[in-house]
Each structure stands twice: as structure tokens, then as C-alpha cells.
Amino acid sequence: QVTLKESGPVLVKPTETLTLTCTVSGFSLSESRVGISWIRQPPGKALEWLAHIFSSDGKSFNTSLNSRLAISKDTSKSQVVLTVTNMDPVDTATYFCARVVVGVFNNNYYYVMDIWGQGTTVTVSS
């Protein structure tokens, strides 16, 4: 059974760095065409993709937060870590990690988040 679980602080202060961990089970972070994506959702608002990392160590980041994000993985621990620097109250959100499967089919690219973690809520406040 594939599962993902997010962990990290519930409360951070403005200007601090947020570190979140996604621990996975039921699959390996070394599998080809498989990656982990981070997505967040402010209260009452839409989903926002943040970043992803693949087994090849390839990474991409949301351009609007690019300079504040970092992502890494520890395959032996089955963990992916996201850091967000210089946190602000507008970063208050539920943060999700999801398994991603990618590929090309009929000359078109697909990117599918097939399994999601339950999410972890982070509040930014002094």
C-alpha cells in the first residue's frame, strides 16, 4: 500500500525557515518516472504547486516562490524535504506532498499526482 505522510512544525514565526518532511512507504524514491511534488492550499483558497523532485534528482520550482524554495531527497530514508525561507503570514496553508508519475503517451506529456498525503497545516504568526 502506497502512503505519504507530511510532518513539520504547526507554527512558525515570520522570517523563519519552514522545513517539511514527506515520508513515503510502499514504493521507492529511486523508481524511474516517479517523483514527489509539494502543493499548498491557503485556507479557503485553491491548490498551488510548489516544487517537485524526481528519482534522477531533477527538480523544478514554482517561479513565484523560486528563490525561497529548496527540495531534496534521502532515498535510503524514503523522505523528501521541502524548505521555505523567509516565511510570511500569507504562507499560512495546508501543505501536501503527493507521488507523481510522469511520462509521454501519444506524443503528449503527462504528470499525474496519484497518491496524496493527508496534509499538514502550518500557521505563520508572531
Added chain:
Amino acid sequence: SDELTQPPSVSVSPGQTARITCSGDALPKQYASWYQQKPGLAPILLIHKDTERPSTTPERFSGSSSGTAVTLTIRGVQAEDEADYYCQSADRSGVYVLFGGGTKLTVL
């Protein structure tokens, strides 16, 4: 920049058919997925590669694609289908992931 556009809300009576459309310039080149999210829960995958339904998705949910738009159709809507629905794809370069703004489906 590439974006995905969805209507903010759709309302339908039980047993009727609901259609939610997502439009974006990248969609002819990138497949789309649809996710359902109920309050307080994580999203779940409903449709991928525009039209493919995982085994866990009820048959009343289907996806279609035409040009720069994809559509999620729910036939015989049930009260339990009331939720937020998000389309997702990638930009034309395939580097960045896009979500639509979400559509709140209300079952009257």
C-alpha cells in the same frame, strides 16, 4: 504565462449531469488530470491523461478533451459528489505544474 481556467462554481440537481470545463493554451500538448477535494481532506485523483479513470473512480465520472479545453463530466450526480474539483496539467515547456482555480460543485 500558461494558466488553467475553471468556472468558480457549478450547481446541479441530484441525478442530473454536471460538466466542469478547464481551459488553457498548453492543453493540446499536455495531458490533464482532475482531482476531487472534500472539506478538510486531501485531494484524490479522479481522471488522468484527459480521459483515463483509475479503478477507484466511479464510472459516472468521465473526462474528455477538445483543443485547448478539457471537461470533467459527472452523470447521475449524487449528493456525495458535492466537492471542489481541480484540473491540473503542465505548462507548454513541461517544466512547471499548473492547477486550475478550482470549481465548487453544489448539489441542489
